[in-house]
Amino acid sequence: MATNNDTARETAAAARLSKLDTTHLSQLKRAIESARELGDKLPKDLHYSEEIALTFRLTASAGRRP
Amino acid sequence: MTDLAFLGIADAADLIRACKLSPVEYVLALLDRISRLDSRYHAFIHLTADLALSAARQAEKEVAGGNWRGPLHGIPCGLKDIIDCAGLPTTAHSKVLADNMAMADAPVTLRLKAAGAIMTGKLATHEFAIGGPSFDLPWPPAVNPWGGNHFPGGSSSGSGVALAAGMLPAALGTDTGGSVRNPASMCGITGLKPTYGRISRRGVLPLAYSLDHVGPMTRTVRDNALLLQVLAGHDPEDPGSADQPVPDYSADLERGVKGLKLGLVRHFYAEDMQAHPEQAQAIDRAAKVLRGLGAEVREIRLPPLQDYATCTRIIIRCEAFAIHRRWLAERPGDYGNLARQRILDGAAVSAADYIDALRLRGRLTRRTLEAFAGVDAALTASSMDPACRIDDAEACARLYPRQARQPFNVTGQPAMAIPAGFTQDGLPLSLQLIGHPWQEAMLYRIARAYERATGWTERHPPGL
Numbered sequence: 001m002a003t004n005n006d007t008a009r010e011t012a013a014a015a016r017l018s019k020l021d022t023t024h025l026s027q028l029k030r031a032i033e034s035a036r037e038l039g040d041k042l043p044k045d046l047h048y049s050e051e052i053a054l055t056f057r058l059t060a061s062a063g064r065r066p
Numbered sequence: 067m068t069d070l071a072f073l074g075i076a077d078a079a080d081l082i083r084a085c086k087l088s089p090v091e092y093v094l095a096l097l098d099r100i101s102r103l104d105s106r107y108h109a110f111i112h113l114t115a116d117l118a119l120s121a122a123r124q125a126e127k128e129v130a131g132g133n134w135r136g137p138l139h140g141i142p143c144g145l146k147d148i149i150d151c152a153g154l155p156t157t158a159h160s161k162v163l164a165d166n167m168a169m170a171d172a173p174v175t176l177r178l179k180a181a182g183a184i185m186t187g188k189l190a191t192h193e194f195a196i197g198g199p200s201f202d203l204p205w206p207p208a209v210n211p212w213g214g215n216h217f218p219g220g221s222s223s224g225s226g227v228a229l230a231a232g233m234l235p236a237a238l239g240t241d242t243g244g245s246v247r248n249p250a251s252m253c254g255i256t257g258l259k260p261t262y263g264r265i266s267r268r269g270v271l272p273l274a275y276s277l278d279h280v281g282p283m284t285r286t287v288r289d290n291a292l293l294l295q296v297l298a299g300h301d302p303e304d305p306g307s308a309d310q311p312v313p314d315y316s317a318d319l320e321r322g323v324k325g326l327k328l329g330l331v332r333h334f335y336a337e338d339m340q341a342h343p344e345q346a347q348a349i350d351r352a353a354k355v356l357r358g359l360g361a362e363v364r365e366i367r368l369p370p371l372q373d374y375a376t377c378t379r380i381i382i383r384c385e386a387f388a389i390h391r392r393w394l395a396e397r398p399g400d401y402g403n404l405a406r407q408r409i410l411d412g413a414a415v416s417a418a419d420y421i422d423a424l425r426l427r428g429r430l431t432r433r434t435l436e437a438f439a440g441v442d443a444a445l446t447a448s449s450m451d452p453a454c455r456i457d458d459a460e461a462c463a464r465l466y467p468r469q470a471r472q473p474f475n476v477t478g479q480p481a482m483a484i485p486a487g488f489t490q491d492g493l494p495l496s497l498q499l500i501g502h503p504w505q506e507a508m509l510y511r512i513a514r515a516y517e518r519a520t521g522w523t524e525r526h527p528p529g530l
Contacts, residue, residue, distance in 0.1 A: 046425050
């Protein structure tokens with residue numbers, strides 16, 4: 001699916017990138033296409049029990065009273 | 067002069083400690099060499115000659131007074147220019163941060179200074195450790211001293227070049243998707259990406275928080291162990307830092323590999339990607355050398371290389387874009403073309419894909435560590451190809467993803483690139499060794515045995 005200029009402008013606006021010129025928007029078009037291709041390569045069988053690799057943790061010292 | 071240029075940390079330390087080499091003489095010799103060579107190789111962004119000489123005089127006084135601090139005392143050292151050194155700009159090789167003065171030392175810089183190392187300058191990088199080699203930045207890209215006008219790898223390009231050209235015996239790089247090991251491979255030097263959390267990353271400009279590592283770069287294995295010894299340790303203010311004991315990294319260096327079980331990850335460079343024939347043969351020969359030294363080498367299989375690449379690329383894109391979004395919103399034209407493209411790539415990735423990449427990371431890490439269960443360490447390719455010409459943008463773009471380094475940024479395991487011979491054209495070939503988490507000492511032991519058997523690290527670029 002080809003990406004058009006409107007899609008690039010919409011993506012730029014969503015990312016709050018308001019100062020991109022035409023060269024930068026062309027780069028963003030390539031980024032959109034590349035992101036699609038990369039996303040398609042992710043495995044489709046990830047189970048909900050497979051958590052993210054780095055999970056937020058509190059340290060032991062965080063529970064100490066001052 | 068030539069002797070001082072390629073003197074390693076260990077040998078220089080012995081001479082300095084015995085007052086047979088003056089740190090001032092050493093620094094002056096290297097500064098003279100840098101002044102003659104760097105207009106051609108562009109390893110330095112900021113040369114700190116006056117500061118280096120002043121620190122060298124101080125080191126000389128201390129050593130003469132019987133206050134030798136250790137093997138780094140009086141040793142010239144350079145920092146990739148994304149690492150803070152108080153009073154110097156941290157530019158990231160970018161117009162965006164050309165005037166970004168560091169107010170404090172990064173903990174790694176502090177550790178080096180406390181060990182008596184001589185800060186000699188800030189070294190070239192790919193812009194923000196992601197966009198290079200680029201010719202549209204305020205400073206030219208570093209050039210490989212091997213070959214005519216070749217790519218030195220990156221992003222820690224200046225570090226690799228300064229070592230290979232005999233301008234410095236020690237440098238720091240950073241490695242998010244292979245950026246210590248790539249220039250090590252292309253420049254024929256030794257570079258370690260330690261275990262994630264082994265070295266503090268505070269005061270270092272991030273590329274992707276969850277994949278960033280700082281790593282020691284040297285010419286020899288022994289020197290690398292000496293440098294890691296100073297850098298390793300817990301930093302409670304770096305959220306990624308781990309509170310793990312720091313062993314003596316030099317203790318087992320000469321133990322050899324007899325009886326060790328080593329996994330050969332051949333499918334990375336023979337099936338998942340087809341390495342350049344000379345590079346593939348170099349790794350197969352390395353396996354043979356290690357067998358000859360008494361190691362048991364057998365093939366092991368990890369998940370396909372492409373799975374790690376997908377995982378790494380999505381994570382780097384998203385985390386880098388989050389870090390750069392505000393600068394990119396205000397000053398998109400101040401980025402070089404390559405860095406802007408690679409950072410903009412993250413604007414288009416969905417949050418769900420980023421989360422899935424992090425979940426994939428967990429799966430890949432589990433499967434990798436399972437495959438390592440029966441071996442002491444593994445070997446495979448670092449780069450699939452030798453260096454290409456730096457002025458051939460298409461060749462550089464092709465070369466960039468042809469590597470097997472990213473898997474170990476995903477898993478956080480220690481991995482090092484060491485020289486493994488040369489092509490018929492005289493360009494460096496390399497070997498990657500990978501260990502269990504926190505087992506850097508095992509990598510040094512294997513690398514040292516291989517280095518001793520082959521002598522590759524004793525070779526230097528012709529004419530230098």
